[in-house]
Amino acid sequence: MSQLHLVHLLRERIARLGNKAALRVQQDGQWRAIGWRTLGQAMDYCAQALIRAGHQPTEMVGLYARNMPEWTQADLGILAARGVSVPIYPTSTLDQLRYIVKDAGIRLLFVGEQPQFDQALHLLKAGEINQIVTLDCTVDLRGCEQASHFQSFLVSGNHLPSEQALREREQQYRMDDLLTLIYTSGTTGEPKGVMLDFANMAACFEMHDRRLDLDEQDVSLCMLPLSHVFERAWSYYVLYCGAENVYIRDPQQVMEVIGEVKPTVMCAVPRLYEKAYALIQAKVAKAPPLRRALFGWATRVGSQMVATRQAGERPSPLLSGQIWLAERLVFRKLRERFGGRTRFLPVAGARLADDVNLFFQAMGFNLQYGYGMTETTATVCCYDDARFKLGSIGTVMDGIEVKLGEHNELLVRAPTVMRGYYNKPEATAEVMTADGFLRTGDAGELDGEGNIYFTERLKELMKTSNGKYVAPQLVEGTIGKDRFIEQVAIVADARHFVSALIVPCFESLEEYARSINLQYQCKSELLRHSRVVEFFEARIADLQKELAKFEQVKKFTLLPSAFSMELGEITPTMKLRRKIIESKYQREIEAMYNHV
Structure with missing residues (x-):
C-alpha cells in the first residue's frame, strides 16, 4: 500500500477517517481540531487555486513559514497540483531566501507571519517572485495587490474549471515526480537543493512500517521545523498512519504545552533532552537528602533494567519489585511532565550523550535514537524496541545497505537516497560512488549484531x-x-x-x-x-x-x-x-x- 502516491494515500485516509481530527492547533488559548475532511478540502482548494494562478505541473512553490496547520495544507495542495514544494527556514535572511527562490525558480511563495511577508515583499518588488500568499490571517499585506491571505486564496480555488484541471493532473501523477526540494543549511559553501521524489517517500514509509508501530490513536507533537527533513518526513508518516499532528510555532514552548497535548510520539533533537536532564539534575541537587537518595536509588534501579533489556535477559523478581516501586515513587511523576502518554520518542540530528540517553531510558522513556540525512529521506538507522545497544545509533532500517568506505566513512545505498542535488551535477557526482552508494561524510563503526556507531563528521x-x-x-x-x-x-x-x-x-x-x-x-x-x-x-x-x-x-x-x-x-x-x-x-x- 505504501508504494502508492502520497496524495492517493491521503485521499484514502480522508475518505475513511472523515471528521476524525487530523491536525490540531492552539488558538486563543483553546485547542482547535481540524478534521480529515476539512484537511482534504483545503488541499484541493489550494491545488485548484494554484492552477488558477498559472501553476504548471512540476513547478516549484516555496514555503517560508513556522509550523502551523496551514503549512501542511499548503504543502499538500502543492503536491496535489503536481507541484514541488520547497521549504525555506522561517529564520532565513533575505539573501538566503533570495538564493533559494532564484535557484529553484520559485514564482509563488507561501509565507507565515509578518517578518516572512516583509522579506518576501522585497523579492516581489524586485520582480524575483510574482505572488505571495500569507498563511497567518493577521499579516498586514501592505496594500500589495499580488499578495493575499491563505483563506482568500483557498476561496479562489473553489472554481469548476480548476477542479477539472486538478482531476486531469491526478491522472498524470508519477512516483518519479519530484516531491520536494530541501536545501541543506550549508555549514560550508552555498546551500544545495536535495531532490526527493514520491518513490523515496513511499520507501521511507515502508521501512518505518517494519520498524515502528504507529496508528490512528497516536498523537504527535510537531515541534521541530517542518522545513527540516526530520519533522517533515515524520509528519507525512503521521498522516499516512492516520494519526493526529499537533502544531506549535515556537519550539521553545514545547515544555509549556506538552502537558496539555499529551503526545504519544514526538520528534526531537538531543538538545531538548540534554537541557531537560540538566534541569532535573539541578532540581535534585537542591532537594532534601531523603528525596535525593530516593531519586538516586530509582535511577540505579532503572539503569539495571536497561542493562537487563540490552542483554536480552528477564529481570529477576527482586529487580521487578524494585522497578514496580520506583515506577510509583519516581518514574511516573517524571513522565507526567512530558504528558504521561509517550510510547516512543524519535531522537536524531546530533550526538546524544550516553549518560543522558541512559537516564531517560532508565526513567521509562522509550527514546528511539537514530541517524539520518536530508539526502536519505531522514532515517538510515535507529533503535529497535526489541534490542538496542547504548552508545550506538541503532540498527539499519530494512531495505537500506550500509558499508564502511575510506576512513570508515558510512556509505548508504537505498531506495530512500536522493535523486541528487538540484542544478549541481558535479556536487552530486562527488557524493555518489560508482556502485550507487551515498557518501555521508560521517565516520562510524559496525558491530557483528548490525549496530552502527557514529564516531565523527569527517569534514569537521x-x-x-x-x-x-x-x-x-x-x-x-x-x-x-x-x-x-x-x-x-x-x-x-x-x-x-x-x-x-x-x-x-x-x-x-x-x-x-x-x-x-x-x-x-x-x-x-x-x-x-x-x-x-x-x-x-x-x-x-x-x-x-x-x-x-x-x-x-x-x-x-x-x-x-x-x-x-x-x-x-x-x-x-x-x-x-x-x-x-x-x-x-x-x-x-x-x-x-x-x-x-
Missing part, C-alpha cells in the same frame, strides 16, 4: 599541530550537556591544544551568582569575575574526565552573547558555522593561545 575533524585528530562534536556534546552551558564551539585545527568559545546559560549562571552574593554591573563583568571563571574551570574539568588528554579543553573564553542565525554563526538546524565563528572571534581565540 580537526587536526592539532601535534598530529592528533579531534572530533569537535564529541567534545562539544560532552561539555554542552551542563546546565550552565548554552552553546560551545571547539577550536583545535592546527593548534597545539583544544580551546573553546562558551556561551553560558545566563539564567543558571545569574542564579549561581546570587547564591554566592556576587556583585556585577553587566554580563561582561560577570563573565570576567575570577570566581565565575574558576567555577567554569572546575565544571569543565569534571565534565571532560572521560575524554582523552589531547581532546580536553585547556583554555576557554566565556561569551556574553549567543551564536545566532541572523549573524550567520549557526544554521537553522543549530549546527555551527565554524569558519564564521572563528573569523568573528579571532581576537578572543588568539588571546587563548598567546597567553600560555
Whole structure:
C-alpha cells in the first residue's frame, strides 16, 4: 500500500477517517481540531487555486513559514497540483531566501507571519517572485495587490474549471515526480537543493512500517521545523498512519504545552533532552537528602533494567519489585511532565550523550535514537524496541545497505537516497560512488549484531599541530550537556591544544551568582569575575574526565552573547558555522593561545 502516491494515500485516509481530527492547533488559548475532511478540502482548494494562478505541473512553490496547520495544507495542495514544494527556514535572511527562490525558480511563495511577508515583499518588488500568499490571517499585506491571505486564496480555488484541471493532473501523477526540494543549511559553501521524489517517500514509509508501530490513536507533537527533513518526513508518516499532528510555532514552548497535548510520539533533537536532564539534575541537587537518595536509588534501579533489556535477559523478581516501586515513587511523576502518554520518542540530528540517553531510558522513556540525512529521506538507522545497544545509533532500517568506505566513512545505498542535488551535477557526482552508494561524510563503526556507531563528521575533524585528530562534536556534546552551558564551539585545527568559545546559560549562571552574593554591573563583568571563571574551570574539568588528554579543553573564553542565525554563526538546524565563528572571534581565540 505504501508504494502508492502520497496524495492517493491521503485521499484514502480522508475518505475513511472523515471528521476524525487530523491536525490540531492552539488558538486563543483553546485547542482547535481540524478534521480529515476539512484537511482534504483545503488541499484541493489550494491545488485548484494554484492552477488558477498559472501553476504548471512540476513547478516549484516555496514555503517560508513556522509550523502551523496551514503549512501542511499548503504543502499538500502543492503536491496535489503536481507541484514541488520547497521549504525555506522561517529564520532565513533575505539573501538566503533570495538564493533559494532564484535557484529553484520559485514564482509563488507561501509565507507565515509578518517578518516572512516583509522579506518576501522585497523579492516581489524586485520582480524575483510574482505572488505571495500569507498563511497567518493577521499579516498586514501592505496594500500589495499580488499578495493575499491563505483563506482568500483557498476561496479562489473553489472554481469548476480548476477542479477539472486538478482531476486531469491526478491522472498524470508519477512516483518519479519530484516531491520536494530541501536545501541543506550549508555549514560550508552555498546551500544545495536535495531532490526527493514520491518513490523515496513511499520507501521511507515502508521501512518505518517494519520498524515502528504507529496508528490512528497516536498523537504527535510537531515541534521541530517542518522545513527540516526530520519533522517533515515524520509528519507525512503521521498522516499516512492516520494519526493526529499537533502544531506549535515556537519550539521553545514545547515544555509549556506538552502537558496539555499529551503526545504519544514526538520528534526531537538531543538538545531538548540534554537541557531537560540538566534541569532535573539541578532540581535534585537542591532537594532534601531523603528525596535525593530516593531519586538516586530509582535511577540505579532503572539503569539495571536497561542493562537487563540490552542483554536480552528477564529481570529477576527482586529487580521487578524494585522497578514496580520506583515506577510509583519516581518514574511516573517524571513522565507526567512530558504528558504521561509517550510510547516512543524519535531522537536524531546530533550526538546524544550516553549518560543522558541512559537516564531517560532508565526513567521509562522509550527514546528511539537514530541517524539520518536530508539526502536519505531522514532515517538510515535507529533503535529497535526489541534490542538496542547504548552508545550506538541503532540498527539499519530494512531495505537500506550500509558499508564502511575510506576512513570508515558510512556509505548508504537505498531506495530512500536522493535523486541528487538540484542544478549541481558535479556536487552530486562527488557524493555518489560508482556502485550507487551515498557518501555521508560521517565516520562510524559496525558491530557483528548490525549496530552502527557514529564516531565523527569527517569534514569537521580537526587536526592539532601535534598530529592528533579531534572530533569537535564529541567534545562539544560532552561539555554542552551542563546546565550552565548554552552553546560551545571547539577550536583545535592546527593548534597545539583544544580551546573553546562558551556561551553560558545566563539564567543558571545569574542564579549561581546570587547564591554566592556576587556583585556585577553587566554580563561582561560577570563573565570576567575570577570566581565565575574558576567555577567554569572546575565544571569543565569534571565534565571532560572521560575524554582523552589531547581532546580536553585547556583554555576557554566565556561569551556574553549567543551564536545566532541572523549573524550567520549557526544554521537553522543549530549546527555551527565554524569558519564564521572563528573569523568573528579571532581576537578572543588568539588571546587563548598567546597567553600560555
